[in-house]
Amino acid sequence: MRAQDVSEVLAEQSIWIPSDVFFGSVTGALVVGVLTFVGLAVVDLVKTWRDAPREKLVNKLALQVNMEVSDDIREALTDQVAMRERGRLVGTIVALLALLALLPPVTTGVADLGLAAAPISLGLCFVGIQLGAFIGGALGRRTVATNETVARLQPLGLADYVHPLERRMALVAAILAVSIPALALGALSALGGSPLTEVAVGAPVLAVTGLAVGAVYLALPSIARRLGARRVLRGDTAALAWSDALTGRALSDLHWLIAFWGGLVAFVSLQTVGLALSTGAPDQAAVAINVVSYVALGIVLAAILIVVMRSPERHVQRTLWPELAIVAE
Amino acid sequence: MIVSVDGSAPTPPYEQIRVQVRDAVAGGALAAGAKLPTVRALADELGLAVNTVARAYRELETDGIIETRGRAGSFVAPQGDAGQQQAQVAAREFVERARRLGLDDASALDLVRAAQRR
Numbered sequence: 137m138r139a140q141d142v143s144e145v146l147a148e149q150s151i152w153i154p155s156d157v158f159f160g161s162v163t164g165a166l167v168v169g170v171l172t173f174v175g176l177a178v179v180d181l182v183k184t185w186r187d188a189p190r191e192k193l194v195n196k197l198a199l200q201v202n203m204e205v206s207d208d209i210r211e212a213l214t215d216q217v218a219m220r221e222r223g224r225l226v227g228t229i230v231a232l233l234a235l236l237a238l239l240p241p242v243t244t245g246v247a248d249l250g251l252a253a254a255p256i257s258l259g260l261c262f263v264g265i266q267l268g269a270f271i272g273g274a275l276g277r278r279t280v281a282t283n284e285t286v287a288r289l290q291p292l293g294l295a296d297y298v299h300p301l302e303r304r305m306a307l308v309a310a311i312l313a314v315s316i317p318a319l320a321l322g323a324l325s326a327l328g329g330s331p332l333t334e335v336a337v338g339a340p341v342l343a344v345t346g347l348a349v350g351a352v353y354l355a356l357p358s359i360a361r362r363l364g365a366r367r368v369l370r371g372d373t374a375a376l377a378w379s380d381a382l383t384g385r386a387l388s389d390l391h392w393l394i395a396f397w398g399g400l401v402a403f404v405s406l407q408t409v410g411l412a413l414s415t416g417a418p419d420q421a422a423v424a425i426n427v428v429s430y431v432a433l434g435i436v437l438a439a440i441l442i443v444v445m446r447s448p449e450r451h452v453q454r455t456l457w458p459e460l461a462i463v464a465e
Numbered sequence: 466m467i468v469s470v471d472g473s474a475p476t477p478p479y480e481q482i483r484v485q486v487r488d489a490v491a492g493g494a495l496a497a498g499a500k501l502p503t504v505r506a507l508a509d510e511l512g513l514a515v516n517t518v519a520r521a522y523r524e525l526e527t528d529g530i531i532e533t534r535g536r537a538g539s540f541v542a543p544q545g546d547a548g549q550q551q552a553q554v555a556a557r558e559f560v561e562r563a564r565r566l567g568l569d570d571a572s573a574l575d576l577v578r579a580a581q582r583r
Contacts, residue, residue, distance in 0.1 A: 279512060286469040287510035289486070289501055365502075367510055376467065 167236060174232050181225040184218045193217050201381045202450045203460045206374045212278040213378055216368055220382070223272015224265055231264025259345065259397040266393050273368055273386060280371025287367075288376065294360040296456060297384040298391055299448030305439060306391040309398030310353035317343040317405040324408075342405050349398040352390070360387055377457045384452040395439075403432045466494045470511050478513055482521035490530050490541055497543040497553035501531060504539075 183189040194214050198205050205213060235257050294303070320339050363383045369375040406428045453461055468485045470478045489495040501522075502510075508518040522539055525531045532542040543550035563573035 283473045284469055284471045285511045285513075286467050287502070287507055289466045289468055289489070289495065289507075290499055291502070365506060370510055370512060373467070373469070 170232050170236055174229055177225045177228045177232070181222060181229075184222050184225070190214050190218050193221055197385075198462065200449050201385065202447075202453045202462050203377060203381055203457060204374075204462055205378075208282055209280045209369065209371060209374050209378060212280045212369055212371070212375070216273070216276040216278050216382070219276025220269050220273040223275065224269040226272070227264040227266070227268015228261070230268070231261040234260060234264065258400060262393050262396060266389050269389065270386060273382065274366065277366070277368050278370070280369060280375045282372040282375070284372045285370065286373050286376050291361055291364050292380070292456075294357050294387065297360055297364070297380070297387045297452060299388070299443075299446065299451040301443045301446055302388055302391045302395075302448045302451075305443055306353055306356070306394040306398070309395040309402070310350050312402035313346040313349040313394075313398030315346075316402040317346040317408075320405045320408045339405070339408050342401055342408065346398070346401045346405070349394055349401060353394050353398075356387070356390065356394075359390065363387065374460070377460055380456055381452045385449065388448060388451075399432075399436060403428070406432070468507075468511075470513065477517075478511070479517045479521040479524070482507075482511075482518065483524050486521070486525055487528070487530055490544060495541045496557060497541050497550070498557040499541045501539040501541070 184193075191214065194205060194210070194217050197217060238257060238260075317339065321343050324339050360383075363386060367376070367379045368382050369379045410428055466489050468482055468489075470481050472478070474481065476484075486495065486501075501507075504518045504522055505515055507513075508515045511518070522531065522533075526533060526539075529542055530544075531539050533539050543553045545553075559577075560570075560573065563570075563576070568576075
C-alpha cells in the first residue's frame with residue numbers, strides 16, 4: 137500500500153477533536169494533577185506536628201548526611217528540621233497554586249509566554265520550595281540547653297559547605313543560562329525577528345530569566361556567608377556540626393536550583409533557536425527540537441548520575457566533621 | 466578555629482574566650498589579619514551577654530593580640546617584632562592573592578618552597 141493510501145485510510149478512520157476541547161482537556165488534567173500534589177503536600181504538612189514522622193525526618197536526614205545525632209540535640213534538631221520541612225511544604229503549596237493561576241483559561245489553551253512558560257513555571261515551583269525551606273529553617277533557629285557552648289571564630293566559605301561537583305554543575309548551568317538565551321536573541325535579531333509569536337515573545341523573557349539565574353549564582357558566596365553567620369542550632373559542638381550540615385544542605389539545594397533552572401532556560405532557548413531557524417520548514421524544526429531534546433536529556437542524566445554517585449550531601453561530614461560519621465567511608 | 470565556653474567552669478566566660486583566642490594566635494591557628502566575628506554575633510552564638518564578649522575583646526586588644534579597625538571590625542594583630550609582623554602581613558597577602566588567582570593551598574605552598582630554593 138502506498139504512503140498516500142495509508143494516510144487517506146488513517147484520515148478516514150481518525151476522529152476530529154476541536155483544538156479547544158483538546159487543550160481544554162490537557163489543561164484540566166494538569167489542574168487535577170497540580171491539585172493532587174497540593175493535597176499531598178497538605179497531608180505531609182499536617183504530619184510535621186506528629187512525633188513519628190518528625191523522628192523519621194531526622195533519621196532520614198542523619199543517614200543522608202552521615203552524621204550522628206546526639207541525645208542532647210535530638211529534640212532541638214527535630215524541631216528545626218520540622219520547621220524547615222513545614223517551610224518547604226508551604227512554599228510548595230504556594231508555588232503550585234501560583235502555577236495554577238498562571239495556567240491559561242481552559243477555552244484558549246495557549247500559554248501567553250509561549251516557550252518561556254516552561255522554565256518560568258518550573259523555576260517558580262523550585263524557587264517557592266527552596267524559599268519556603270529557607271524561611272522555615274530561619275524561623276526554626278533553636279538553642280540547645282548545654283553547659284558548653286561553641287562558636288566558630290572564622291566563618292566558613294562556600295567551598296566548605298558544598299561539594300566541588302555541585303559547584304561546577306551550577307557554574308556550567310549559570311554560564312549556559314546566560315549565554316544561550318543571549319545567542320538566541322542575537323540569532324533572532326540577525327534573522328530580523330521571527331513570525332512565530334512564541335519565539336518573538338519568549339526569547340527576551342528567556343534572556344531575562346537567564347540573567348536572573350546568573351545573578352543568583354554570583355550571589356552564592358554572599359548567601360553562604362550570611363547563612364553560615366545565622367547558625368540554626370546554637371549550643372555545643374554537636375549543635376555546631378548539625379548547623380554546618382543544615383547550612384550545607386540549604387546551599388546545596390540552591391546549587392541544584394540553579395542547575396535545574398539554568399539548564400531548563402538554556403534548553404528552551406536552544407529550542408527557540410531551532411524554531412526560529414526552521415520557520416517555514418516544519419520537518420526541520422521537529423528534527424532540530426528532537427535532537428536538542430535527546431542530547432540535552434542525555435547530558436542532564438549523565439551529570440546527575442555523576443554528581444549523585446559522589447554523595448555530595450556528605451561533603452560537610454567528610455571535610456569538617458569526620459569524627460561524627462555514622463558509616464565510615 | 467572553634468571557641469567554647471563552659472558555663473559550669475569556675476573561670477568566667479570572658480576569660481575563657483580571651484585565653485582561647487590568645488592561645489590560637491600564639492599557636493598559629495589564627496593568622497595575623499584574620500577577621501573575628503562581631504561582638505554581637507559571637508555573643509549570640511555562645512548565648513552570652515554582649516558585654517561579656519566585649520570585655521574579652523577589649524582585654525585582647527589591650528594585650529595587642531587583636532586590633533579594632535573602626536566599623537570594619539576586629540582583626541588579629543601581627544605578632545612579634547617588626548620583622549615578624551611584616552612577614553606575617555606578607556604571608557597573609559600572598560595567600561589572599563593566590564586564592565584570588567584560583568590556586569589551591571598546596572600549589573601556593575609549592576611556589577613558596579620553590580622560591581626558598583632559589
